[in-house]
Amino acid sequence: MTDLLSVTVSGLLLAGLYATMSYGLTMIYGVMKIINLSQAGTFMLAAYVAFTLFTYLGLDPMLSLVIIVPAFFLFGMLLQRLFVSRVPLANTPTLPSLLLLFGIWLVLQNLAYMIWTGDDRSILTSYTYSTINFLGLQLSFTRVMVFLIGLLALFALQAFLTRTYTGKAIRALTQNRPACMLVGIDVDRIAMLAFGIGVAFDALAGTLMSLLYAFTPAFGNTFMLKAFVIIVLGGLQNYYGVAIGALVLALVESWAVMFMPASLQPAIAYTLLVIVLVLMPRGITGLLEGRRTV
Amino acid sequence: MIGLASAENTPRPVTLLLILVIIALVSLPFVGVNPYILHLGFLTFLYVSLSSAWNILGGFAGQVSFGYSAFFGLGAYATGILWNAGVNPYLTLPVGALLALAFSLLVGYPCFRLSGPYFAIATIGIGEAMRVIMLNLGDITGGASGLTMPTTGGFSKTPSYLSALLLMIAVLLLVNYIRNSRIGLALLAIKEDQDAAEALGVPTIRYKLLAHGLGAIIVGIAGGLYAQYMFYIEPNNVFGFNLSISLLLMPVIGGLATLWGPVLGAIVFVVIQDTLMASFPHLHLLTYGLLLVVIVLFEPDGLMGLFGRLARFLRSRYAEGQARAPSGEQSL
Amino acid sequence: MAVLEARKLTKYFGGLAAVKDVDFQVHENEIFGIIGPNGAGKTTLFNLITGALTPSSGEVLYRGRRISGLRPSRTVKMGVCRTHQVVKPFHKMTVLENVLVGVYFGLSGLRSPARARARAMEILEFVGLGERADAPASSLTIGNQKLLEIARAWATQPELLLLDEVCGGLTPTETARTLELMRKIRDRGVTILYIEHNMRAVMGVCDRIMVLNYGQKIAEGTAEEVSTDPAVIEAYLGKTFSA
Numbered sequence: 031m032t033d034l035l036s037v038t039v040s041g042l043l044l045a046g047l048y049a050t051m052s053y054g055l056t057m058i059y060g061v062m063k064i065i066n067l068s069q070a071g072t073f074m075l076a077a078y079v080a081f082t083l084f085t086y087l088g089l090d091p092m093l094s095l096v097i098i099v100p101a102f103f104l105f106g107m108l109l110q111r112l113f114v115s116r117v118p119l120a121n122t123p124t125l126p127s128l129l130l131l132f133g134i135w136l137v138l139q140n141l142a143y144m145i146w147t148g149d150d151r152s153i154l155t156s157y158t159y160s161t162i163n164f165l166g167l168q169l170s171f172t173r174v175m176v177f178l179i180g181l182l183a184l185f186a187l188q189a190f191l192t193r194t195y196t197g198k199a200i201r202a203l204t205q206n207r208p209a210c211m212l213v214g215i216d217v218d219r220i221a222m223l224a225f226g227i228g229v230a231f232d233a234l235a236g237t238l239m240s241l242l243y244a245f246t247p248a249f250g251n252t253f254m255l256k257a258f259v260i261i262v263l264g265g266l267q268n269y270y271g272v273a274i275g276a277l278v279l280a281l282v283e284s285w286a287v288m289f290m291p292a293s294l295q296p297a298i299a300y301t302l303l304v305i306v307l308v309l310m311p312r313g314i315t316g317l318l319e320g321r322r323t324v
Numbered sequence: 325m326i327g328l329a330s331a332e333n334t335p336r337p338v339t340l341l342l343i344l345v346i347i348a349l350v351s352l353p354f355v356g357v358n359p360y361i362l363h364l365g366f367l368t369f370l371y372v373s374l375s376s377a378w379n380i381l382g383g384f385a386g387q388v389s390f391g392y393s394a395f396f397g398l399g400a401y402a403t404g405i406l407w408n409a410g411v412n413p414y415l416t417l418p419v420g421a422l423l424a425l426a427f428s429l430l431v432g433y434p435c436f437r438l439s440g441p442y443f444a445i446a447t448i449g450i451g452e453a454m455r456v457i458m459l460n461l462g463d464i465t466g467g468a469s470g471l472t473m474p475t476t477g478g479f480s481k482t483p484s485y486l487s488a489l490l491l492m493i494a495v496l497l498l499v500n501y502i503r504n505s506r507i508g509l510a511l512l513a514i515k516e517d518q519d520a521a522e523a524l525g526v527p528t529i530r531y532k533l534l535a536h537g538l539g540a541i542i543v544g545i546a547g548g549l550y551a552q553y554m555f556y557i558e559p560n561n562v563f564g565f566n567l568s569i570s571l572l573l574m575p576v577i578g579g580l581a582t583l584w585g586p587v588l589g590a591i592v593f594v595v596i597q598d599t600l601m602a603s604f605p606h607l608h609l610l611t612y613g614l615l616l617v618v619i620v621l622f623e624p625d626g627l628m629g630l631f632g633r634l635a636r637f638l639r640s641r642y643a644e645g646q647a648r649a650p651s652g653e654q655s656l
Numbered sequence: 657m658a659v660l661e662a663r664k665l666t667k668y669f670g671g672l673a674a675v676k677d678v679d680f681q682v683h684e685n686e687i688f689g690i691i692g693p694n695g696a697g698k699t700t701l702f703n704l705i706t707g708a709l710t711p712s713s714g715e716v717l718y719r720g721r722r723i724s725g726l727r728p729s730r731t732v733k734m735g736v737c738r739t740h741q742v743v744k745p746f747h748k749m750t751v752l753e754n755v756l757v758g759v760y761f762g763l764s765g766l767r768s769p770a771r772a773r774a775r776a777m778e779i780l781e782f783v784g785l786g787e788r789a790d791a792p793a794s795s796l797t798i799g800n801q802k803l804l805e806i807a808r809a810w811a812t813q814p815e816l817l818l819l820d821e822v823c824g825g826l827t828p829t830e831t832a833r834t835l836e837l838m839r840k841i842r843d844r845g846v847t848i849l850y851i852e853h854n855m856r857a858v859m860g861v862c863d864r865i866m867v868l869n870y871g872q873k874i875a876e877g878t879a880e881e882v883s884t885d886p887a888v889i890e891a892y893l894g895k896t897f898s899a
Contacts, residue, residue: 113617
């Protein structure tokens with residue numbers, strides 16, 4: 031029983047990270063209808079930046095977020111302006127956009143190999159091994175912090191999307207691009223901001239991951255695939271759906287460890303992805319809303 | 325525009341030249357050439373076959389797949405396991421091909437009902453799921469430590485070189501046939517507008533399955549040849565995501581939906597890999613990433629498109645020169 | 657037997673009936689028009705007929721067989737082909753290649769490239785695009801793209817051709833040319849169902865016309881009968897004019 035409880039609680043904590051790493055993908059998909067295949071590159075790059083700041087300046091990764099997140103926001107906007115804005119958009123991701131972002135990922139990954147080599151890196155802080163006692167469960171302090179930061183980011187995102195002009199424009203653009211152009215929203219500017227915010231979220235997630243996992247330049251790949259699973263589960267551009275998708279994946283993965291070898295765990299996400307795509311292409315929220323005709 | 329409507333096919337001199345090239349390639353192992361050349365030849369033929377295989381569904385029909393390593397892995401392991409069980413390695417190739425074909429249909433049937441990006445995403449999941457599952461089937465695949473073939477069979481470089489050459493020629497003939505037949509037209513129609521193609525009577529799902537299946541057979545056989553050549557395979561390698569990526573990069577860089585584009589892409593790939601791999605292990609993928617970005621932004625038709633543009637430019641310069649020649653005095 | 661028959665065809669979106677209890681029959685070798693003001697349910701009805709949408713109730717029968725739920729490529733093999741309101745040419749192919757798709761995959765499904773090309777060329781001459789055969793489809797004017805859309809569909813050798821607003825957005829000259837083509841195709845023994853917003857076009861070419869308003873049939877008959885029907889005038893012009 032305690033086993034189930036502790037597995038479930040760790041699943042919940044994981045869901046926080048999973049949601050954080052999926053919001054960027056959703057936002058970029060929503061506004062531009064492209065799949066940001068360079069996301070894994072951002073996860074990895076953010077982890078290395080956090081590692082570098084920690085190793086050379088002694089800056090704690092949770093503090094360095096203050097630098098990393100804005101820096102990647104700018105980086106994202108630059109990527110959008112220089113590259114992404116040059117490929118034509120459509121209602122579904124186009125081949126050029128997939129290939130372009132995939133190319134950017136390759137470049138980032140292999141640049142990282144040249145800068146940081148392929149050795150395993152990890153960040154060992156004073157609190158890496160500390161635990162806190164919660165309802166009789168020993169929980170990793172880092173995991174709880176990651177969960178809390180993720181939760182905080184979620185609230186910030188929620189406030190941004192509902193309270194600010196840009197946030198509202200992003201939501202409007204997600205739902206109906208032509209209408210937004212008609213009412214005079216500067217679609218290009220919003221797209222750039224949305225890409226920046228998306229990449230900033232990815233960087234946040236990447237930094238948090240650097241506290242939990244060892245990484246190499248190839249890092250991020252599996253997490254990006256999981257983020258796909260999550261947003262597909264969530265119906266691609268629904269922020270609540272993404273939270274639910276993250277929870278489902280994290281819990282299924284955590285529970286599965288009780289029945290099968292841990293080495294098979296990565297296959298869960300992929301299998302779930304295929305099942306979901308084939309059986310419910312409109313995601314969980316699509317199922318909840320019922321069959322709606324176009 | 326795609327050469328279907330016009331009656332012209334490959335012109336005679338080109339056909340003759342190709343036959344000469346093939347004769348030269350076949351005779352290469354028998355004139356005592358450096359084994360390293362044979363090694364490069366084997367790799368090039370293998371990559372050209374893989375690249376052209378991806379081009380059938382990805383280039384002609386426009387369905388991007390990130391999961392072709394599954395076919396390669398199945399082919400490689402079919403050969404590896406059966407060879408170890410005492411089966412003649414050549415007889416294992418059809419087994420791998422059939423296995424890959426069956427898998428492609430199993431995957432394609434549900435996935436081709438999905439539109440647009442879903443297929444591409446699903447293939448990432450399928451490819452990676454296969455890798456992880458194979459890693460865990462240690463009893464069969466040898467897990468992460470891989471599978472070693474019996475070296476007593478005495479496979480020297482020459483037979484592998486010739487098998488790969490044969491495969492490549494067969495694949496190019498197949499692609500050439502597809503390109504000039506109604507199959508090619510159907511696939512191109514699917515790429516441009518699937519709904520319109522379906523409305524004009526093209527059974528789109530069946531044709532996508534056909535293209536996927538043909539690609540799978542080729543990649544499966546290539547996997548088997550690879551196992552024969554390397555004597556050693558492991559899941560992270562033959563089922564790896566990197567392999568799927570290479571398969572996609574070559575035809576995209578060379579030029580999609582053409583006969584020679586994927587060939588060009590594969591040759592460039594082998595050359596870049598061969599010159600950069602040893603000294604700068606990651607520079608070749610970096611180069612490929614940059615090439616990809618440049619190609620998407622400036623030359624969507626790949627190197628073939630670039631060459632076409634260059635040819636047109638030179639021709640117009642030549643024509644200009646011809647036109648100007650009589651009034652040459654003025655230009656002084 | 658009617659070529660095409662709709663029985664109590666109904667489609668609900670949410671609680672709203674976009675098409676309600678529509679009955680009609682299309683007879684052999686006629687041009688049957690369906691018109692109605694904006695939002696009358698024309699497009700929904702068209703999608704129900706082509707099988708793109710499944711009816712909430714009722715059915716569509718082509719020569720006594722149900723065709724809803726079949727994939728479009730299957731219905732083509734039964735002799736039913738449609739065009740799209742927003743034209744969907746294969747932009748990167750030539751005009752001839754566009755038509756070749758229909759020739760290769762239509763009812764008879766020619767396999768010999770030489771014969772297929774000859775047939776495609778014949779069709780292009782017939783519709784008046786012969787000179788543009790080798791031009792990229794994307795280079796055609798919108799009027800010619802609409803002609804190509806019809807040419808491609810006709811290339812599948814349909815017995816029943818479903819045309820969706822093929823005169824929308826065309827100049828009067830282009831419209832006249834398109835209507836002329838429809839008559840010529842009908843004279844070759846094809847039955848045509850034609851949905852159109854452009855009332856004048858429909859009035860000029862159709863043997864019988866059905867008028868739709870708010871998803872229901874309000875009139876059916878010849879152009880003359882329909883155009884003098886008070887219910888139709890009211891639907892198009894409002895109540896004041898119907899007196």
